[in-house]
Structure formats: C-alpha cells, structure tokens
Amino acid sequence: MARTFPNEVDVVIVGSGPTGAAYARVLSERSPGTRIALFEAGPLLAEPPGVHVKNIDDDGARLEAQRRSEGLRPHTTRAEARTYADPMKRVVRSGTQVLPDGYQQPGEDGLPAAAMSTNVGGMGAHWTGACPRPGESERVAFLPDLEELLDDADRLLGVDRNPFAGAPYSDVVRARLGAEFDPGRAADRTVRPMPLAVHRREDGALVWSGSDIVFGDATRANPDFTLFPEALVRRVIVEDGRAAGVVVEDRAEGGEHEVRARFVVVAADALRTPQVLFASGVRPPALGRYLNDQPQVVFAVRLRDLSPSPVAEQDPRGRSEIVGEGGVSWVPYTDAEPFHGQVMQLDASPIPLVGDDEPEPGTIVGLGWFCAKDLRADDRVEFSDEETDEFGMPKPAVHYVLTNRDRRTIERARAEIKRAASVLGEFIGDEPLELSPGASLHYQGSARMGETDDGTSVCGPTSEVWGVDGLYVAGNCVIPTPIACNPTLTSVALAVRGARAIAERIGARVPASADVA
Structure with missing residues (x-):
C-alpha cells in the first residue's frame, strides 16, 4: 500500500472485493511485470488487507472493523461514537450501509434492504462464504469453459x-x-x-476467506501491485473509444489525481459499478438494467x-x-x-x-x-445528472x-x-x-454480460464493455442469468475469464480491440 499515486500503470482495478482481488491475483500470476494499481473507496480494516472480520480475534477490533465498513453513516454501536439510526427502521447487517433514499419508488416494491460495504475487501470481509455452483438455467450457456473457470474460482476463494x-x-x-x-x-x-x-x-x-485469500501470496509478493485504500475513483477516462485511466479522489489526504492506464477494471458492486460507468459518460442501453435480487x-x-x-x-x-x-x-x-x-x-x-x-x-x-427472479429490463438503478449521493457521485434511484x-x-x-x-x-x-426485497445482498445484472452487443447487455464474454476498448466490469453485476444460488463463486469465475483476457493481451501486446473470444 502507498499514498503516492502513480502517474501511469498498465491496469487500474476499481474495488477490492473478491472479483477485484481475482483480477489482481490472475494478472500477478499470468503477467509478471504488469503494473497494477487497485483503488478502494473504503478504509483498510486489518492486516492482511481484505481479511474477513470473523478472523479478527479481538471483539473490540472486530466491532470497529464492522463500523468502519459502514460508510459515512455508521450504525454499529460503539461507546462514545455517534450512531446512525435509520428512520425507516430497516434491518441493517453489521458492516453494511443501506441507501439513505431512492431505494423505492411510488407504487413499486423497491429494494429497501439493499446494502453495501465500503472497505478493503468489500462485502468479502463480511459474507457467509457459501460457494455453490450454478446449475441448469443458472449457468451462462454461451461460456463453453464455465466449469473450468468455476474450478479456478474454487482455487482463488479457497473453497x-x-x-x-x-x-x-x-x-x-x-x-x-x-x-x-x-x-x-x-x-x-x-x-x-x-x-x-x-x-x-x-x-x-x-x-x-476474504479478499486476502483471493489476493494470495502471488499478489502480495508482486512488486508491481499497489493497493490504495480510501481512494475513490470518480470516473474512468475514455479517449477515442477506449479506456485511458481514471480520476481518483484521495479521501485520506485530499486532492484528485489522474492515473493513466491501458486497462481499467471496475469491480465496485452491483449498484456502484454502473454508477462509475454513468459518471464516466459510458452509458450503454442496458446499464443499470436487469437488476435482480433473490x-x-x-x-x-x-x-x-x-x-x-x-x-x-x-x-x-x-x-x-x-x-x-x-x-x-x-x-x-x-x-x-x-x-x-x-x-x-x-x-x-x-x-x-x-x-x-x-x-x-x-x-x-x-x-x-x-x-430466481423474473428478469426485466425495467428493474433498474438509474442515476441523476444533477443530484449526487453522500460520496459526491451521481445519485441512484432504484426501480424494482x-x-x-x-x-x-x-x-x-x-x-x-x-x-x-x-x-x-x-x-x-x-x-x-x-x-x-434486497435482503439477500445478492444483487446482479446491472452490468450484465452478453454473447453479442444487442442492447441487452453491458459487456461481452470477457467482461469488456461494449464499445469501450480496455474497459472491463466485474462482480455479481456481470451475471446475466436469473441465478438463485449464492453468486460470488460465479462472479469470481467470470472475473478469471476477464483477467486472463487482459493478461493475454498484455503478453502479446495485441491491439486493445483484439479481444479474446
């Protein structure tokens, strides 16, 4: 970790949850010498970076780690610390924060229990660790190598x-x-x-297993990998139809930095990944749509x-x-x-x-x-061009x-x-x-994968965003099927495929438009 932001790297990763960590791990293994910077909006909770809070032995330290994951309105009770009380009396799990508003529109069900974690390791620092394999219609039928990808996801997650x-x-x-x-x-x-x-x-x-297990020794020993906590990526820089870097706010010391990169991977979560793309002016028709919970x-x-x-x-x-x-x-x-x-x-x-x-x-x-949810394009998260959320990003509104x-x-x-x-x-x-609705914390589909660019997906089979060379998305948001099982194993498997594609392109120095099928 460091506080000196680089001017240029090969790959920027946005978000340190299991899928962001998977990109860092696979690139560290397959593409030695690739310069990687990972930016996480939330704080470091404990060593090693990305550790699951259940592995923190001290009760007080574990409580503090959960509270620090809860964004700008922490609710976990701690002596002499102000605690946020949700006026709608929604049930909120320790280590997560709910949307303050915009989670339900008039006449709709909404996602009142939708929640996020903001910390190194993301929700991977708090999850239950369940890693079932998808079956039948849950599977992504157009990926012939899905089973092998799931095997590698098992390896990375330590299943x-x-x-x-x-x-x-x-x-x-x-x-x-x-x-x-x-x-x-x-x-x-x-x-x-x-x-x-x-x-x-x-x-x-x-x-x-948290993201620490996914990072593994290969990433921690990689001299060309750096993790930056409390570094909020405000937008992806897009030039001439391809990703060229990111603009990052240093939430620890102040100021904004431009970091140039050949590849950018946005692995925030199912609500914030489309938010970053929207803020970047990357707005394919399916962005934010097909949002589904279980x-x-x-x-x-x-x-x-x-x-x-x-x-x-x-x-x-x-x-x-x-x-x-x-x-x-x-x-x-x-x-x-x-x-x-x-x-x-x-x-x-x-x-x-x-x-x-x-x-x-x-x-x-x-x-x-x-x-399994009945998938609909109208189930979506929209973002405002005028209003901002508590982090200064485009304000979300959930239609569900x-x-x-x-x-x-x-x-x-x-x-x-x-x-x-x-x-x-x-x-x-x-x-x-x-x-x-939203209680499963398994939101999917808002940056979904598709076999072809037919307007119903955000990215292709390697998770590269349609029409923006070098820009990839990762996380549960990429899953295109009405999956009912816990989605983390599947989303890590899809991240493995994307990371391998980037590693191959870096290794061969092929043009950014020559993606891996």
Missing part, C-alpha cells in the same frame, strides 16, 4: 466442498432432505454439504427423533451468528424447482422455546430458500417490481420450505417469513 464433515446431526439432516428432494434430480443437483470458502488451521480454528423465504425447525450425539466443543465459524458445528447443507436449484436452499444448523433457537431446556447445538435448523410470476415463485418457495421443514422436525414459529 472446501465439505468443511464440516462428521459434524453432529449433519448426516441426519442431509439424509432426510435427500430422501425428500433427490428423486428425479440430476446427479449434480442432489442434496449435499454446502461448499464454503473456509479452511481449518493446524490448531483446529477456522479461517474464513426473493428470500426463511423458516426454522427443531430436529426430532434423534439419537444422542456429543455436543460440539466449539463454533467452527469463530463468532458466527448463524452456523454451529452442524454446518450447512444445500438443496440445489433446478429448473423444475427454481429455488436454492440453504439449511443451517444453529447453536440456539432464533426464538425462545417455552418450557424447554437449551437445545443441543445442531438440533435447531434454520432454512433459507432463495428464488416483483411480478406476478415472482409472487407465484415466492408462494411455491413457502410450500417447499415447509416441505423441507416437515421432514426435519418440529416447526419453530407458525409460518415461513418472506424477507424484504
């Missing part, structure tokens, strides 16, 4: 496909769910452990008819609010059942169980069903509607989650709860 093997009652949970859901499914769509971006140290403690239904049960099992000695997630030693099971999406199910064994009941002793960890099970098809899907998800709960145990609560 373990069965991190809690042998955990108490996990076999019971999966056996019961499998007996109910597996018949008629393809082999890769049957119930199984949830792949998680996590590894266990020699002392038995778990380490959750409608989400949740429920809880207590396992029944169990044999005694040893109580877990530790919470494998360090300090999890959600998962105990039982781990996480996965009911994959299918086209026939267009939901992605996460089944999480908890340490305690989400509500008091009157008259009962404290349940054994792993016997309380939380279920979350994520629905749940269609009749979406509502039918949500009702089916209610029935499916009750079906899953009924084979596991006794319901906790009366009915499944539908969460507010």
Whole structure:
C-alpha cells in the first residue's frame, strides 16, 4: 500500500472485493511485470488487507472493523461514537450501509434492504462464504469453459466442498432432505454439504476467506501491485473509444489525481459499478438494467427423533451468528424447482422455546430458500445528472417490481420450505417469513454480460464493455442469468475469464480491440 499515486500503470482495478482481488491475483500470476494499481473507496480494516472480520480475534477490533465498513453513516454501536439510526427502521447487517433514499419508488416494491460495504475487501470481509455452483438455467450457456473457470474460482476463494464433515446431526439432516428432494434430480443437483470458502488451521480454528485469500501470496509478493485504500475513483477516462485511466479522489489526504492506464477494471458492486460507468459518460442501453435480487423465504425447525450425539466443543465459524458445528447443507436449484436452499444448523433457537431446556447445538435448523427472479429490463438503478449521493457521485434511484410470476415463485418457495421443514422436525414459529426485497445482498445484472452487443447487455464474454476498448466490469453485476444460488463463486469465475483476457493481451501486446473470444 502507498499514498503516492502513480502517474501511469498498465491496469487500474476499481474495488477490492473478491472479483477485484481475482483480477489482481490472475494478472500477478499470468503477467509478471504488469503494473497494477487497485483503488478502494473504503478504509483498510486489518492486516492482511481484505481479511474477513470473523478472523479478527479481538471483539473490540472486530466491532470497529464492522463500523468502519459502514460508510459515512455508521450504525454499529460503539461507546462514545455517534450512531446512525435509520428512520425507516430497516434491518441493517453489521458492516453494511443501506441507501439513505431512492431505494423505492411510488407504487413499486423497491429494494429497501439493499446494502453495501465500503472497505478493503468489500462485502468479502463480511459474507457467509457459501460457494455453490450454478446449475441448469443458472449457468451462462454461451461460456463453453464455465466449469473450468468455476474450478479456478474454487482455487482463488479457497473453497472446501465439505468443511464440516462428521459434524453432529449433519448426516441426519442431509439424509432426510435427500430422501425428500433427490428423486428425479440430476446427479449434480442432489442434496449435499454446502461448499464454503473456509479452511481449518493446524490448531483446529477456522479461517474464513476474504479478499486476502483471493489476493494470495502471488499478489502480495508482486512488486508491481499497489493497493490504495480510501481512494475513490470518480470516473474512468475514455479517449477515442477506449479506456485511458481514471480520476481518483484521495479521501485520506485530499486532492484528485489522474492515473493513466491501458486497462481499467471496475469491480465496485452491483449498484456502484454502473454508477462509475454513468459518471464516466459510458452509458450503454442496458446499464443499470436487469437488476435482480433473490426473493428470500426463511423458516426454522427443531430436529426430532434423534439419537444422542456429543455436543460440539466449539463454533467452527469463530463468532458466527448463524452456523454451529452442524454446518450447512444445500438443496440445489433446478429448473423444475427454481429455488436454492440453504439449511443451517444453529447453536440456539432464533426464538425462545417455552418450557424447554437449551437445545443441543445442531438440533435447531434454520432454512433459507432463495428464488430466481423474473428478469426485466425495467428493474433498474438509474442515476441523476444533477443530484449526487453522500460520496459526491451521481445519485441512484432504484426501480424494482416483483411480478406476478415472482409472487407465484415466492408462494411455491413457502410450500417447499415447509416441505423441507416437515421432514426435519418440529416447526419453530407458525409460518415461513418472506424477507424484504434486497435482503439477500445478492444483487446482479446491472452490468450484465452478453454473447453479442444487442442492447441487452453491458459487456461481452470477457467482461469488456461494449464499445469501450480496455474497459472491463466485474462482480455479481456481470451475471446475466436469473441465478438463485449464492453468486460470488460465479462472479469470481467470470472475473478469471476477464483477467486472463487482459493478461493475454498484455503478453502479446495485441491491439486493445483484439479481444479474446
């Protein structure tokens, strides 16, 4: 890291979340000597840069890291620190900030629970680490190498496909769910452990993957890579139809800097990536459109008819609010059942169980069903040419509607989650709860990828923006399909493809317009 901004580099990366980190890692591995500058609007939380907050041992330091991720209106409570209270009483997760306004238009559903993180590592410093593979219609059909790209994304994220093997009652949970859901499914769509971006140290403690794991030693040891925290990219410089650099505001010391570059990768998030492009005058017809979240239904049960099992000695997630030693099971999406199910064994009941002793960890099970959205061009984030947000960028306004098809899907998800709960145990609560739009934090589509430049996409198969040579986009916003599973693995896979394309072009010194198919 440094505070002396360069005048010129080969590649600028905007945003330090998992996909921005993936570009830095792949370029460091494949294109030695390439000068890379990564600019992050938020602060450094802890060492190593991009570390997941769950890996911060000290309670106070972890709380401070979460608060510092919450932008200009932090809400996480800290002694003697002013705390933002949302007047609409929206539920806000620690480490994230909601839009102060513009999240819902009259007569629309909006995304009232939409939230972002502003810090080195982005949302990768706070996520749950779930890395399922997309299936059937979730997959990007025009990418023939998708499976190999997902394999490399597994590598970069440090994914373990069965991190809690042998955990108490996990076999019971999966056996019961499998007996109910597996018949008629393809082999890769049957119930199984949830792949998680996590590894266990020699002392038995778990380490959750953040951007630090994605950066890896290859990036940290690269003398030609520099990370600049608290550096807000205001716009991409576009000259003669190609990216030529960025204008960066130094939020730590003040002033603006122009940094020239041959390639620019915008990997902010699904709301701020299109914002940066809009501010740069790069406004293809699909910019901000096809915005989609995953409608989400949740429920809880207590396992029944169990044999005694040893109580877990530790919470494998360090300090999890959600998962105990039982781990996480996965009911994959299918086209026939267009939901992605996460089944999480908890340490305690989400509500008091009157008259009962404290349940054994792993016997309380939380279920979350994520629905594939009905994609529409009219679901979008728009930006103002006159008004600005709290960071001085074009102010966003979200237009978002749940269609009749979406509502039918949500009702089916209610029935499916009750079906899953009924084979596991006794319901906790009366009915499944539908969460507010935006609660999944899995926003996609606002800078979507397309096979051809037909006006329905922002970028091509390597994530290069149509009509602007050398400008790439990255993140969940690039995913073009109505994906219901957790999107990070897929977005990192797409970032790998883009980074390889840049590395090949730098290595061959080919013209910027000669993209990789």
